[in-house]
Amino acid sequence: MKERVLIVEDDKMLLEFLVENLSMNGYEVEAFTQPLDAIDFLEGNKVPLVLTDVKMDDMTGDEVLAHIKEHYPETGVIMMTSFGNITHAVRALQKGAFDYITKPFKAKEITFRVNRFFESDKIDFNKEQKIKSLVGTTNKADQQPSPQENDEDLIQQPDEKRFIGEDEQVKKLMEILPQIAKSTAPVMIQGESGTGKEVFANLIHQNSNRSDQPYVKINCANLPKELVESTLFGHVKGAFTGAISDKKGAFEEANGGTILLDEITEIDINIQAKLLRVLQENEFNRVGSQESIQCDVRVLATSNRNIAEAIADNQFREDLYYRLNVFPISIPPLRERRDDIPLLVNFFVDRYTEQYGLEPKEVSDELMEHLVSKKWKGNVRELENKIHRGVILSTNNDTITLDHIERNLFSKVDLEVSKEVLSDLPLISIEDMELQLIKKALEHTQGNQKEAAKILGITDRTIRNKIKKASENEEIDE
Structure with a gap:
């Protein structure tokens, strides 16, 4: 006997999609565009599971949930919404919803949730675990999905990222995301530090046909020069001092999936030639080996540098750039999409109040005006850090104020650091003075x-170059 599922969704196209998908998967489906008609149907019919939209005209999804929990407590409810946030998801689960999914979602995602409901014998298992996943407080042991959970919706994945914004530039990025995701072409994502380059890269993988395959992320800026090649391509035993056994590299680990080369312009230009080979021929050699290894890996790359300058300075290969630049993506800085700041502020407030188990908070008008007008050199990452701070310091308050975020204790730090760095320096050469400043700052x-x-007020690359140059000079002197 087929299990019955009732769907309440005022978007007719989505409703048709859900009916077709669940019917193909063996369910008896009852579909309604009006919540009141669905409520009438429930009065005379047994329905184990209801899928309901949240935002509807005659009756909200929350009201549908409340009605079902009061009159049909054995009936499960899965909430669907385009307007969801972490706060609402947690509250829905606390009020008795079995699950919560944010649009747009894939067919396999909604099918997985419906299957899971019936497989769980209608018991709302692991509700606390689901809530923890939504607010990002799961520990590492919790974060490993079971084999049955490979199709779990992105909102419950620990590495899930969201790109928040209504700015036209952001909308255009999100419009082309599906086409980019479905291809296997390399993608080059450029933008200032903190704009969300890695977030966009994550979304490409999560929405691709490789989403259930490995996703390997390498921060190229943090790799020691002597270990870059081994990290990327692996090595064989005895290839160099310390190579006590064979080791797979990132490309081998990512085979069949996606690799993210974060800050790719920081890779030594000699290694870039080997990256080019991977992109052109889909093969590489481990360090110390003559044997070619075939690989099927999609490459995503990011950079916060001016690529043209890097190429002109012979620090980045032009042929590698054009090979990567099939989809040239530029993430706008926060100062160019100020209308998105209130959306981001509210999103981060919801995230951190839920993470710390606090009551919902508001942001004062004065603080919001300050945040919207700020220059944001650190972009979205800097904004998130300030909201995180504000939530913590306003623990006993309903409203986060300017003082919670920009207290003198914090706003004077940079000034004090600058004074500390500049104080008591002897009269020395400019080059030595730069090194002293860098050392004190570090x-x-x-x-x-x-x-x-x-x-x-410089780039971290400048710091690395000056330290490297100083080390080389010391070797020469010796």
Whole structure:
């Protein structure tokens, strides 16, 4: 006997899609565009599971959920929404919903959730675990999906990312995302630090046909020069001192899936030639081996540098750039989409209030005006950090104010660091003075080159180059 599923969805195209998909998967489907008609049907018919939209004219999804829980407590409810956020998802689960899914979703995602309901014998299992997943508080042991959960919706994946925004530039990016995701062509994503390049790359993989295959992320800027080739392509035993056994590289680990080369312009130009070979011939050699290894890997790359300058300075291969640049993507800085700041602020407030188990909070008008007008050199990442701070410091308040985020304790830090860095320097050459400044900044940031670069108003690449040059000079002197 077929299990019955009732769907309430005012989008007729989506309703038809859901009916066709669930019918093909063996379910008896009852479909309604009006929630009141669905409520009338429930009065005389037994329905184990209801799928309901959240935002509808006559009756909201929350009201449908409340009615079902009151009158038909054995009936499960899965909420569907385009307007969802973490706060609403958690509350829906707490109020008795079996599950919660955000549009747009794939056919396999909604089918998985419906199957899971019936396989669970209609018991709302692991509700606490689902809530933890939604607010990002699962530990590493919790984050490994079981074999049955490979098709789990992205909102419950620990690495799930969302690109929040209504700006025209963001809309255009999201419009072309599906076409980009479905291809296997390389993608080059450019933008300032903190704009969301990695987020966009994650979305490409998550929406691709390789979403259930490996996704390997390599931060090229953090790789020691001598280990770059081994990290990317692996090595064989005895290839170099310390190579005590054969080891797979990132491309081998990502076979069949996707690899993200974050800040690819930081890779040594000699290694770039080997990357070009992978893109052209789909093969590579482990370090110390003459045997070619075939690989099927989609390459996504990001950079916050001016590519033209890097090519002109012979720091990035022009042929590699054109090979990667099939889909040239540019992520706009936050200052160019200020209308999105309130959306981002509210999203991050919801995220962190739920993460810390706090009651919902509002942002004061003064603070919102300040946030919208700020320059945001660190872009979305900087905004998120400030909201995170504000949520923590406003624990006992309903409203996050300017003082919670821009207290003198924090706003003076950069100034004090600058004073500390500049104080007590002897009269020395400009080159030596630069090194002293860099060393003091690195001491203050516990070796964090990116943070030190922000303090000094230079790039972290400049810091690395100057340290490298100083080391080479010391070797010559010796």
